[in-house]
Amino acid sequence: MSQTTIYSAKKIITMNPNQPEVTHVAVRDGRILGAGSLSDLEPWGAYTLDDRFADKVLMPGFIEGHAHTMEGTLWRNVYVGWFDRMDPDGNIWQGVKSIDAIVARLIEAEAKLADPNTPLSAWSLDPIYMDNRRVTRHDLDRVSTDRPIGALHASGHILNVNSKGLELAGLLRTGINHPGIPLGADGLPTGELFGPDAMTPVGPHVGFERSLTDCDERGLRDYGKLCVRAGVTTCTDLAAQLTDDSVAMMLRVTGEESFPACIVPLKAFLGTTAKDIVDYMLALKPKSTERLRLGRIKAIADGSIQGFSARMRWPGYHNGAPNGLWYTAPDQMSDLYHRALEAGVQVHTHTNGDQATQMALDMLEPALRAHPSPDHRFTLQHCQLADAAQFRKMAKLGMCVNLFANHHFYWGDEHYRLTVGPERATRMNACRTALASGVPMSIHSDAPVTPLGPLFTAWAAVNRITASGRVQGEGEKIAVADALHAITLGAAYTLHMDAEVGSIEVGKRADFAVLDTDPTACDQSDLKDISVWGTVQGGRIFAATDL
């Protein structure tokens, strides 16, 4: 006979409006047998009372609707970001605030490498915060001129390399004419490589392999640790290549008894036909397990705003940059939507610029008429620049949105000054308009672009403070309760998983975020500082200190 454990807690925030706060939750077979007072739960029969969470606050396990498990792999490189950040083992890496500090950190790491040919790789570089000072190969040459060195930027779209890295790639020469490879006064590349076209020929020489978007086996295990530390029990991987090998690896790792999260990978619609990817998803879906959910597609409409590759409607970029790039042609998007709706396969679409969002809406509407699909929950990811009319249209079409609340903090000042200007920067990631328009909404980190941490993401949506400390978009702030909904049930809804996770109520999976303090009782400016004790996932207990 199955065992029942009843956990007591200082407070359990259920996200169930019928009983928003309770003191006890009963767990049997990895599922929630009931939530309520101890006397509500006792009639279920014999139980063990577990008081380990008596001074903790439980919430439904957080759900990250847009992240990339590759962060697990990236942590094997040297962290050179501006902000403090916690690695999978719980060490806080201090943010580095100057080029000299970056060089010093790399010299320290370089000294630990025995083999002189091993590349030294770093990640999360972001010179935007250093007055936009350009980093060059000469900076990295101060670390070593013999060892290839590469530093990937926080955006993932720029790579800095030293002279040796360029040399190994055959690019330490004059006469290069490439928009992504700036040249110095000496006619040689400066060592900055912009965009995948320029990065890919050099990446492998400095330790960044071709399939950078996918995590490897150890990376996935490390990613699981990051989930526990952030209170996350369900996490998307948006987007993965999902080759036969990577699916087999993910099935194996997530199937391990110690793996602490449910991973939801979406396959990228790039380099394949709509028919093939829809057929492949139909074939993959039955392989899903309790901790690996397969069968969804991520389409990519355009690029990024700060990279000026997002597709903008009139009047375009604030600094006059030419319009961005389509990653998927409108006709291909239409083909995908028609086929996916017909087959019942869900599509999440990356749109950054407002023209990309409009394109997705324009392609979906006729596809929906052709294949009426109640409850399709097609979701726009990022959707950073959508205006009110677009949110109203999303609501009418039955779409969901997952807004990039963290982005506003990290790059909001940049958008205000440079990319889109004050008016549109103020409406970016318009959480309040989304909710007011009736669009089911989640908010996300896009880890590794920004750190995985739903409470931080909630803080960003509630306070809308930029890195320089300005409030940007007072009118788009949302209430704490709405933000907590967005990182639990809201995200679950975008994945059609709201019936099984996202709230603490009978029948759902026993997934809890275990917090040291109460996010509904603290000052809303302290939301991001709430410490996470760990998680419970499928009834299994994961203390961050024991990882």
Added chain:
Amino acid sequence: MMQNRPSVPVTTIGGYLGSGKTTLVNHLLRNANGRKLAVLVNEFGDLPIDEDLIESQDETLISIAGGCICCSFGNDLIGALRDMLGGSTVPDQILIETSGVAIPSAIVATVALLTGLHSDASLVVVDAETVRTAARDDYIGDTITRQLSDADIVVVNKGDLVSDTAKQELADWLSDVAPGSVILPTEFGRVAPDAIFGCVAEPSHGLTAHHSDALFESITLHPDPIEDVPNYVHRLITENRGIVRAKGYVYDMMDQCWLIQVVGQRSNVTRSDQAKQNGLVCIGLRGRCDFSGLRP
């Protein structure tokens, strides 16, 4: 391992969906005439290669009669190019059929980063009937004009579907949006491969240019040793002769062999490491080129 191999010319074939890129590629494969062509496509669509040309096929590689191949590179073009150069059989010419929204000039710039390859020509296919309407589309208009702005060769396909007046208007429009490009009108993608490819035919392939349709004419020159080869080529392309393509080897007074590759107004003149047979093929549109004074 590949130091002594000659650099492989790469032609990018761009153009929006439905313009006829695949038809053109099939025509070129059908008329490869002994050249080993490698075609790289994003993905195998419904019918990337005409069935009668296929010898065998797996998920990412189609083998074609005559030693040509077609590979799907998914999202990793550079990886596929690297694999191809590292393989045992290196092709004579690589064709990259880009996605409908790719900007070919970006791919040309990237190809130039890889050793062992050089960009031969950026070719853009347009649909004579629809391209001007598509170029006004809110979503894709600027992508189409951006594709055309840097093209070396514009293949105007489906010419059978438009009137002569419309053809003239289209030509005027193209001279604005694709300045500096050679414009090749055609139907069903039937363009002479010699006009497309920069790879120089070996003597064994026959130096008498053979064309698969009547739109083109050509001449093969065997000039005496030339005093100033770059200047000779410059004159050839600036004399308004309507030369679409010129390619081959010539010798200077010092008995140095030179490789010449001309696309429209753009030329590439380099010293050749190897001594090749003297011969320069010039190709133009029938009735619109002037080879007078060049004939031996």
